[in-house]
Amino acid sequence: MRTRIFIILSAILLLVTIAMEMLLIPSLASAQNKDLIQYSPVFYWHIPVAWVALFAFLCVFIASIAYLWKRTPFWDIVATTSAELGVVFTTFFLLTGSIWAKFAWGTWWAWDARLTSSLVLWIIYIAYFLLRTYISNPEQRARFAAVFGILGFVDVPIVILTLFVSNQMHPGDAAFHLDKPQMIITLVTGVVAFTLLYLGLLFFGIHLREDAYEVSKLKETDGG
């Protein structure tokens, strides 16, 4: 029920964001924000998707600490589900970023600090799942994954800090000339929409993994 509410709300807000991008934003063009207006349909998706990806990895970090502290399977399930969503949303933000780069600067990819640290983040959490695949003992797997989840989070502040690195293709915070309230509202609506979508998918994923865990426990008992 909770999942459905979050997903329905996020779908409504995503449609509102698209409507605002298409109908509201083009009329706000000024000399300062001309570029941003031109790229806005990609911009208002790319930023919220990137925010959700980083937020998902923050949740992995917190859930991993909670697992090492409490040693209950629930926190391992939360960390795994959030890491999966983090990888999905990082894939989206790398792809939309690449499309935006081609659109704005004429190239699909550049090895600058922002793009490279984002790609490294994606690879770290792919490795997180590879690690989980190769350890068969559930408790050991959860413990190792929790440590990896905490260490992997180190790249998240690096991705954020690269916003302030100059001499790179990716625009820093100064490039975001959100000089009209309508632009900020559109961006916030997009961020809220994708955050609700993340929460809906997180609750659904946790519910699925909890059921799978119970089934595996029952099978063990049955087999024993």
Place this chain on the structure above:
Amino acid sequence: MDNAGYIVTAFGVVWIGLFIYLFVLVQREKALRKEIAALKEDMKKA
């Protein structure tokens, strides 16, 4: 590709990606439900 093409591609990547992910989740749920039903049957027999 013109500007509209890039915009459509960016939207498409996210929408198609999300639908694929949702499809995978629903398939996982179906497989789990089947497993639970099989377990219930086994328990009844036992």
